Amino acid sequence: MRRLFHLPLSPFSRKVRLVLGEKRIETELVEELPWDRRIDFLRLNPAGEVPVFVDEDGQTIADSTAICEYLEETGPTPLLLPSDSIDRAEARRLAGWFDSKFHREVTVNLVYERVNKRLMKAGYPDSACVKAGAKNVKYHLEYVGWLMEGRNWLAGDQLSIADFAAAAHLSCLDYCGDVPWEISPPAKDWYARLKSRPCFRPLLADHIPGFPSKPHYSDLDF
Amino acid sequence: MRRLFHLPLSPFSRKVRLVLGEKRIETELVEELPWDRRIDFLRLNPAGEVPVFVDEDGQTIADSTAICEYLEETGPTPLLLPSDSIDRAEARRLAGWFDSKFHREVTVNLVYERVNKRLMKAGYPDSACVKAGAKNVKYHLEYVGWLMEGRNWLAGDQLSIADFAAAAHLSCLDYCGDVPWEISPPAKDWYARLKSRPCFRPLLADHIPGFPSKPHYSDLDF
Structure with missing residues (x-):
């Protein structure tokens, strides 16, 4: 199961949640308080920031822009970048x-x-x-x-x-x-x-x- | 001739200059002091920030990440994003x-x-x-x-x-x-x-x- 480490009022987490929702990519949400600096979370993303996306095969992606570009390249339609x-x-x-x-x-x-x-x-x-x-x-x-x-x-x-x-x-x-x-x-x-x-x-x-x-x-x- | 509105010590301008240089895309550099809020520059980029890239056909692109992705999609090799x-x-x-x-x-x-x-x-x-x-x-x-x-x-x-x-x-x-x-x-x-x-x-x-x-x-x- 895909997972997204997120914070409800993080705009970067919300952007990824909206993109996952629009593309109907089922993902388990895991709430993460970045200021707790949990060691297992820092291993996933040394920047210590949400969101972090973990794909079905365990591949981990941090940075909301990198996640959205990845979902655009590998995920289902609708595409959220125009063709031109x-x-x-x-x-x-x-x-x-x-x-x-x-x-x-x-x-x-x-x-x-x-x-x-x-x-x-x-x-x-x-x-x-x-x-x-x-x-x-x-x-x-x-x-x-x-x-x-x-x-x-x-x-x-x-x-x-x-x-x-x-x-x-x-x-x-x-x-x-x-x-x-x-x-x-x-x-x-x-x-x-x-x-x-x-x-x-x-x-x-x-x-x-x-x-x-x-x-x-x-x-x-x- | 392509043009890049830039500021010498703007890291975002420098990132684009390096990418243009690495891809050998000849571009005229135009120094812009964003804090002057020059009206013709604000027309190019209402965010009032450098860098702004103007392509040969006059198309204008603002935001250093958008410019780099555009050069990657339309410009010559070397590619600066891996294939996977x-x-x-x-x-x-x-x-x-x-x-x-x-x-x-x-x-x-x-x-x-x-x-x-x-x-x-x-x-x-x-x-x-x-x-x-x-x-x-x-x-x-x-x-x-x-x-x-x-x-x-x-x-x-x-x-x-x-x-x-x-x-x-x-x-x-x-x-x-x-x-x-x-x-x-x-x-x-x-x-x-x-x-x-x-x-x-x-x-x-x-x-x-x-x-x-x-x-x-x-x-x-x-």
């Missing part, structure tokens, strides 16, 4: 946008400051970070809205890894009620379409003890 | 290690604190960051050394994108004299082999006004 190289570059650019820029400017400031810090017993949230994250998310949401005015999905006509990377980050924020959806109806509409896909269901059932999700989080008609 | 999917995943994992973990724990703390902050006139380096970066680089260098004990190149038998990602970051540090090569002879030997490749020469000729490189930086027998 320039279109593939656009999908990878946007996945990189969320995994790097959005992560640094928003996810770290909001989700990690408020949720991870408390789970790790690493002190109180830094209010300057939270304020910066709340300001930055608006800019990113407007960018999603702007892209969606001329496109069917984030990177073009086809649903791609870009949509899942973006939705993975935004869904972590949405769990905490930190997405001001009202500022961009096209972004909200795009997210509603993703949220109603079967691959999204397990994420909507996530529950972090001590941090209940906001009521609209699992509501498809939010 | 698990080996490809290992090369991508290690490229991700340097572009994400090493970047966050070392490059940001050393190169950005001391060089970029001054170029941007954004104040003095934070000594706690510099201290953390100087400590962290040792751990990463030991990891490179450990990998090289059983491998020909970083990700296995074949020279790959992992070597160029790692060398791109380490070369920025080395410009400033921040790599304690003496702690890991296998890591030093690996870097010396990379440094003597023709694709490395333009990087060794880089000069940042006001920040001369350390004398050993361009010395192949350092």
Whole structure:
């Protein structure tokens, strides 16, 4: 049985869970708290980070981008990268946008400051970070809205890894009620379409003890 | 003519320059100071980050990973990803290690604190960051050394994108004299082999006004 070591509110874990779900690759989820620095987990991934994917034959892959490219190369359809190289570059650019820029400017400031810090017993949230994250998310949401005015999905006509990377980050924020959806109806509409896909269901059932999700989080008609 | 918008001490720009050099893809380099937020550059890449690659037909690609995958798919040999999917995943994992973990724990703390902050006139380096970066680089260098004990190149038998990602970051540090090569002879030997490749020469000729490189930086027998 395939296994994925993950953390419920890790956007990188969520991206891989969405890709596995969309491709209908059955995988056992194993929750891992990276800050425990469990020795057997560090043997799987010396970076000490989730997600880590273990394939049926025991082959281990770390790094969410490496896992997604591996599933794209070896897994079943649907393909989540377009066939044209320039279109593939656009999908990878946007996945990189969320995994790097959005992560640094928003996810770290909001989700990690408020949720991870408390789970790790690493002190109180830094209010300057939270304020910066709340300001930055608006800019990113407007960018999603702007892209969606001329496109069917984030990177073009086809649903791609870009949509899942973006939705993975935004869904972590949405769990905490930190997405001001009202500022961009096209972004909200795009997210509603993703949220109603079967691959999204397990994420909507996530529950972090001590941090209940906001009521609209699992509501498809939010 | 192809063009690459880059910054000399940006590790992500350097990774792409090395890949272009190794594949012998002739490209005009255009220096871009991302913090100037030049409007024509923001039109090319709304993320406002280097590198940005413009192909012969005017197609624009941003994000260093997207550019490298594009060059791998469309450019000439040598291929910088192995043919086996698990080996490809290992090369991508290690490229991700340097572009994400090493970047966050070392490059940001050393190169950005001391060089970029001054170029941007954004104040003095934070000594706690510099201290953390100087400590962290040792751990990463030991990891490179450990990998090289059983491998020909970083990700296995074949020279790959992992070597160029790692060398791109380490070369920025080395410009400033921040790599304690003496702690890991296998890591030093690996870097010396990379440094003597023709694709490395333009990087060794880089000069940042006001920040001369350390004398050993361009010395192949350092």
